[in-house]
Amino acid sequence: MRTSIATVSLSGSLTEKLTAASRAGFDGVEIFENDLLASPLTPEEIRARCADLGLTIDLYQPMRDVEAVPDDVFDRNLRRARHKFDLMRRLGADTVLVCSSVAPQAVDDDALAAGQLSRLADAAEEFGVRVAYEALAWGRHVSTYDHAWRIVEAAGHPALGTCLDSFHILSRGSEPKDLEGIADIPGEKIFFLQLADAPLLAMDVLQWSRHYRCFPGQGGFDVSGLVRHVLHTGYSGPLSLEVFNDVFRQSEAAPTAVDAHRSLLVLQETVGLATPPAPVVPTGVAFAELVTPDADPVAALLGALGFARSARHRSKPVDLWQQGEARLLVNTGPAVRRDGTQLAAIGLESPDPAGAARRAEALLAPVLPRRRAAEDAPLDAVAAPDGTELFFCATDRTELPNWRTDFEDVEHTEQAPGVTRIDHLALTQPWHHFDEATLFHRSVLGLDAQDSVDVADPYGLMRSRAVTNADGSVRIALTVGAAPTDDTVHAQHIALATGDVVAAARRFRAAGGLLLPIPANYYDDLAARFELTDSELETYRELGILYDRDAHGEFRHCYTRTVGRVFFELVQRDGYRGYGAQNAPVRLAAQHSVKGLTGG
Ligand SMILES: O=C(O)c1ccc(O)c(O)c1
Numbered sequence: 096m097r098t099s100i101a102t103v104s105l106s107g108s109l110t111e112k113l114t115a116a117s118r119a120g121f122d123g124v125e126i127f128e129n130d131l132l133a134s135p136l137t138p139e140e141i142r143a144r145c146a147d148l149g150l151t152i153d154l155y156q157p158m159r160d161v162e163a164v165p166d167d168v169f170d171r172n173l174r175r176a177r178h179k180f181d182l183m184r185r186l187g188a189d190t191v192l193v194c195s196s197v198a199p200q201a202v203d204d205d206a207l208a209a210g211q212l213s214r215l216a217d218a219a220e221e222f223g224v225r226v227a228y229e230a231l232a233w234g235r236h237v238s239t240y241d242h243a244w245r246i247v248e249a250a251g252h253p254a255l256g257t258c259l260d261s262f263h264i265l266s267r268g269s270e271p272k273d274l275e276g277i278a279d280i281p282g283e284k285i286f287f288l289q290l291a292d293a294p295l296l297a298m299d300v301l302q303w304s305r306h307y308r309c310f311p312g313q314g315g316f317d318v319s320g321l322v323r324h325v326l327h328t329g330y331s332g333p334l335s336l337e338v339f340n341d342v343f344r345q346s347e348a349a350p351t352a353v354d355a356h357r358s359l360l361v362l363q364e365t366v367g368l369a370t371p372p373a374p375v376v377p378t379g380v381a382f383a384e385l386v387t388p389d390a391d392p393v394a395a396l397l398g399a400l401g402f403a404r405s406a407r408h409r410s411k412p413v414d415l416w417q418q419g420e421a422r423l424l425v426n427t428g429p430a431v432r433r434d435g436t437q438l439a440a441i442g443l444e445s446p447d448p449a450g451a452a453r454r455a456e457a458l459l460a461p462v463l464p465r466r467r468a469a470e471d472a473p474l475d476a477v478a479a480p481d482g483t484e485l486f487f488c489a490t491d492r493t494e495l496p497n498w499r500t501d502f503e504d505v506e507h508t509e510q511a512p513g514v515t516r517i518d519h520l521a522l523t524q525p526w527h528h529f530d531e532a533t534l535f536h537r538s539v540l541g542l543d544a545q546d547s548v549d550v551a552d553p554y555g556l557m558r559s560r561a562v563t564n565a566d567g568s569v570r571i572a573l574t575v576g577a578a579p580t581d582d583t584v585h586a587q588h589i590a591l592a593t594g595d596v597v598a599a600a601r602r603f604r605a606a607g608g609l610l611l612p613i614p615a616n617y618y619d620d621l622a623a624r625f626e627l628t629d630s631e632l633e634t635y636r637e638l639g640i641l642y643d644r645d646a647h648g649e650f651r652h653c654y655t656r657t658v659g660r661v662f663f664e665l666v667q668r669d670g671y672r673g674y675g676a677q678n679a680p681v682r683l684a685a686q687h688s689v690k691g692l693t694g695g
Pocket residue numbers: 156157192194229231260289304305337
């Protein structure tokens with residue numbers, strides 16, 4: 096189906112919004128009146144700009160407080176409307192959105208509303224325009240889609256139809272019975288369909304709508320369920336995003352438009368309107384790659400953690416450090432950004448690397464060159480929204496390009512591994528791209544998103560949301576801080592699984608490693624919350640081990656000091672499925688208090 100986006104959903108000038116919408120692949124736009132009023136372009140120039148960009152103007156909006164008013168007021172409204180219809184003729188926009196009235200003079204009289212909307216439609220027809228009447232969830236007398244439809248039906252005017260907006264409908268209820276009335280509306284009388292999702296918040300509906308809408312798949316509404324109902328009516332107009340959102344208003348328009356279009360591609364797949372290449376869910380973590388301007392502190396840390404430098408890249412300054420199934424690449428190449436040690440790439444074990452890349456590309460992920468150098472194995476790779484490079488790997492499958500063959504074994508002494516594998520990776524997302532990151536990992540990689548949790552950092556609130564595959568062999572925790580400049584919040588981490596965190600922690604310390612010290616108050620609280628033995632508690636206190644428990648098992652974990660932007664966590668997960676969110680505030684505070692002792 097055709098896709099469209101309201102200019103209110105994007106940041107910038109009208110020209111910037113149109114350019115971003117076009118580049119992201121939208122077919123059309125809804126022009127928001129304020130964007131037009133503030134534009135130096137004439138309506139004819141806007142029309143030409145849209146045509147050049149391959150965009151149609153699918154809707155002009157909004158027209159407010161028109162109907163169910165005394166005659167003299169309506170006459171003035173009609174005069175105002177004729178001006179706008181003339182403007183629309185110049186713009187080449189054939190549908191106007193009329194929102195249900197919020198005016199104090201509006202009366203609760205459906206017959207009056209129908210009569211006046213019919214007269215409005217008469218005027219619209221003279222200009223070749225049609226009117227789509229939408230129930231605002233906070234409309235004074237008309238606040239539901241079925242009420243708006245009853246008025247449109249009563250008017251019985253060919254140039255008058257209804258506009259359905261998923262926010263207004265789903266914010267008022269999404270029980271099956273709430274949506275049944277959609278089937279009563281003939282598809283050709285649905286002149287427009289606006290789509291928005293929203294997080295499930297208990298708040299005033301107008302504030303909710305104006306500040307917290309998000310793209311389908313990023314909130315808690317069943318937007319695809321509603322779209323299925325609408326498609327059943329025979330509706331054939333565009334799927335159009337109308338998202339009022341404080342964050343999108345201040346983010347760059349281009350990535351927001353891509354995020355927006357991706358959400359519609361996924362929605363169309365969900366409702367059976369599109370069949371992009373199927374998701375290829377990763378089956379493990381092949382490696383994590385650190386880039387660093389200074390290999391020494393990283394090597395010291397990895398050595399103390401029990402990793403051995405087992406191989407070196409044939410042509411580049413990249414070392415492979417391995418322990419059990421945990422593989423870390425340390426890249427000290429000249430291409431490395433000089434802003435300290437960071438986690439730059441993840442190798443994901445994929446049953447079908449080329450298929451994974453095809454899906455990623457179909458869902459608008461930036462595809463990276465398959466080879467970084469001529470002699471490298473040609474790996475499929477894409478960039479995540481935070482810039483992390485994701486490589487789709489086929490480790491040790493001889494029929495496929497294998498990243499491991501780029502590396503030559505070097506002599507090393509293997510220790511009995513304390514670490515068995517990478518448990519999870521925590522990636523800090525750029526402040527404006529958290530919801531985008533979740534949708535990206537779900538839709539592009541086929542991972543499942545867990546609930547989002549808020550974690551108190553001493554200097555701001557942090558949000559965290561894990562995306563995982565079914566057996567937990569791929570776990571990525573996406574995090575975002577409220578304070579975009581805070582570097583503890585900006586730290587990334589690699590959690591390493593061990594069968595015995597006490598032994599691993601002791602070994603790390605004996606090898607000269609520094610563990611993050613945890614305050615004594617934490618252990619007093621732990622004693623109150625759990626029945627742990629005194630000697631257990633003493634050991635945890637001594638080493639800085641944190642403890643948690645869920646319905647599935649126990650969790651013990653501790654942290655290294657931070658190098659550059661990266662720190663490590665040692666985790667012993669005995670059935671436990673979470674990430675120690677309960678302990679995260681203590682960890683964050685502890686990291687703030689040791690700041691300045693870090694290097695790299
Ligand atoms: O918040 C509003 O006023 C507003 C305006 C136009 C719409 O289509 C809408 O859904 C909300």
